């Protein structure tokens with residue numbers, strides 16, 4: 001216990017030199033009957049107060065497990081097997097499990113993709129919002145009620161007093177996601193972790209919900225980690241982006257720089273697979289080939305088998321290529337051949353290996 005209080009006492013004053021959230025070398029493993037699935041491999045990231053960062057990657061790249069690991073809420077049997085999580089520069093990883101989870105869930109709230117599963121179907125939405133301040137801050141029933149109504153108003157729910165008494169299925173998908181955002185805010189977090197928060201919504205509603213999240217982030221100086229498989233969604237909202245492939249960050253940097261000058265062939269392929277607004281809604285471009293089996297050892301770059309630019313050097317070493325700085329800023333790539341990126345455009349490249357799927 002003493003160690004814990006000493007650690008928390010070491011928390012520097014607000015505005016200090018530390019990032020709000022720092023994650024170093026995070027490892028998540030899932031034991032399976034036939035081996036071990038290495039779902040998150042050496043992931044590091046950083047979020048400042050008021051900053052929005054994006055985490056993008058295909059389905060299965062480890063985005064959701066990363067968020068859950070940050071909250072200390074990994075689904076069984078996934079386990080955090082390495083790395084450290086720092087809040088305001090204080091490492092919380094060494095705290096006893098229950099205390100660690102308490103510290104993490106006090107600092108961060110999560111917004112999930114599917115509001116219907118996230119909400120309790122048999123409880124009025126207002127009560128679901130009021131529950132957190134009652135439990136966490138010991139508010140009276142009427143205080144918590146007004147706080148919930150205020151929050152519903154904040155997230156753009158018309159006539160909040162009336163909607164307080166609605167059940168989740170009585171609201172539209174967009175309104176339900178606003179309720180989920182109000183629940184996230186009700187805990188007065190410093191960071192919001194949003195896992196594909198708009199994927200289940202229609203395009204126009206998507207934009208409104210993203211706008212809402214962005215406004216709240218700015219007004220409340222919240223840190224935001226926005227996870228999406230869609231680079232377009234992330235690029236609208238986030239100043240920095242981390243691209244994940246097979247459990248690792250393969251490229252990171254300022255959103256604009258990364259989108260206009262990717263330095264990893266996987267990012268390049270993801271950019272090419274952004275759905276074209278002029279195309280029929282369900283026509284999506286996908287990247288040819290399959291991500292690697294993360295229960296097996298492989299040699300060198302895990303994207304090499306799908307990469308049209310791969311050469312012998314990419315699998316010559318046993319280890320994955322490390323992230324290296326590719327410019328003066330914070331732009332990093334884990335491609336050994338990042339310097340050849342300017343030749344990727346126009347060359348027979350990922351664009352030609354893309355398959356269309358409907």
Ligand SMILES: Nc1ncnc2c1ncn2[C@@H]1O[C@H](COP(=O)(O)OP(=O)(O)O)[C@@H](O)[C@H]1O
Pocket residue numbers: 030037039057058059060061062063064065066075076077078
């Ligand atoms: N409970 C689980 N049991 C077994 N494998 C899992 C479990 N949860 C996730 N995985 C695997 O871990 C990898 C990463 O999953 P996830 O973080 O959900 O990816 P993403 O959110 O990027 O789609 C995937 O290969 C997925 O199949």
Ligand SMILES: [Mg+2]
Pocket residue numbers: 063064065195
């Ligand atoms: Mg996911």
